[in-house]
Amino acid sequence: MDAKPAISSAPPDASAEKVISIRGLAKSFADNAVLKGFDLDLRRGENLMVLGKSGSGKSVLIKCIVRLLDADAGSINVLGQDVLGLDQDALDRIRVKIGFLFQSSALYDSMTVQENLEFPLRRHWIAKGAQDTESLVEEVLTAVGLPQTRAMYPSELSGGMKRRIGLARTLILKPEIVLYDEPTTGLDPISGKEIVELILELQRTYGTSSIIISHDLHVAKLAANRIALLHEGRNYLEGTYQDLLASDDPLVKKFFIFM
Ligand SMILES: Nc1ncnc2c1ncn2[C@@H]1O[C@H](COP(=O)(O)OP(=O)(O)OP(=O)(O)O)[C@@H](O)[C@H]1O
Numbered sequence: 250m251d252a253k254p255a256i257s258s259a260p261p262d263a264s265a266e267k268v269i270s271i272r273g274l275a276k277s278f279a280d281n282a283v284l285k286g287f288d289l290d291l292r293r294g295e296n297l298m299v300l301g302k303s304g305s306g307k308s309v310l311i312k313c314i315v316r317l318l319d320a321d322a323g324s325i326n327v328l329g330q331d332v333l334g335l336d337q338d339a340l341d342r343i344r345v346k347i348g349f350l351f352q353s354s355a356l357y358d359s360m361t362v363q364e365n366l367e368f369p370l371r372r373h374w375i376a377k378g379a380q381d382t383e384s385l386v387e388e389v390l391t392a393v394g395l396p397q398t399r400a401m402y403p404s405e406l407s408g409g410m411k412r413r414i415g416l417a418r419t420l421i422l423k424p425e426i427v428l429y430d431e432p433t434t435g436l437d438p439i440s441g442k443e444i445v446e447l448i449l450e451l452q453r454t455y456g457t458s459s460i461i462i463s464h465d466l467h468v469a470k471l472a473a474n475r476i477a478l479l480h481e482g483r484n485y486l487e488g489t490y491q492d493l494l495a496s497d498d499p500l501v502k503k504f505f506i507f508m
């Protein structure tokens with residue numbers, strides 16, 4: 250991949266279409282109320298970061314968006330559809346449009362990189378049609394800068410490479426929206442920065458709209474057009490990296506203690 254300047258791309262127009270709109274989202278596990286009326290809008294072409302401390306409910310939030318978890322209350326609209334009201338068929342169709350990069354890369358150890366990449370295609374083949382598997386695998390491996398790994402097994406890849414292959418597998422369905430759960434956690438700073446540059450490149454090349462879940466402020470600085478702070482189950486505040494850096498709010502200051 251070409252070296253790219255480490256700057257966020259221009260924020261999309263504030264009037265751009267909302268591709269995700271979340272209102273009053275609530276989710277509890279027994280007496281553990283994790284989300285308590287969370288609101289969020291993602292606009293087309295935007296990289297929106299959700300920042301929050303460990304255990305604040307960031308992964309729960311994105312699992313609710315793709316209905317890997319069932320929300321207790323509230324509404325989630327994705328690409329004009331009320332996700333919480335969809336039947337299984339309609340849910341499958343919308344899930345094809347949403348890429349989800351798991352906190353762990355979640356590759357199948359017994360499959361080669363190529364087989365791992367073909368897996369979502371086989372599942373959703375009817376929905377996608379046209380372009381052949383071989384050229385799609387080639388395209389996404391090139392996009393993540395790992396065209397030589399096709400025949401390798403996950404055990405032969407480094408942590409950073411696995412993360413990239415996980416991303417390639419997300420991209421193979423050409424999603425309109427990508428949800429990244431901790432894309433840089435556990436990576437060394439150089440591999441982490443490469444992933445951030447990849448996220449920016451995907452935003453530019455494919456016009457992807459993304460929610461990036463992280464507690465890594467470098468990601469916030471380099472990749473986020475806008476940041477929402479998830480605190481005590483709510484969207485505590487939103488702003489650009491610069492807004493948050495300049496904020497006097499004691500909670501925001503806590504996050505910026507090392508910056
Ligand atoms: N399937 C589940 N069953 C019960 N409790 C859960 C489940 N998933 C998450 N939780 C609880 O929800 C809370 C939020 O978890 P979540 O994984 O969303 O945190 P997070 O903000 O993603 O943290 P981290 O930054 O460490 O990944 C935690 O208290 C967790 O124990």
Ligand SMILES: [Mg+2]
Nearest residue numbers: 307308309352
């Ligand atoms: Mg998490």
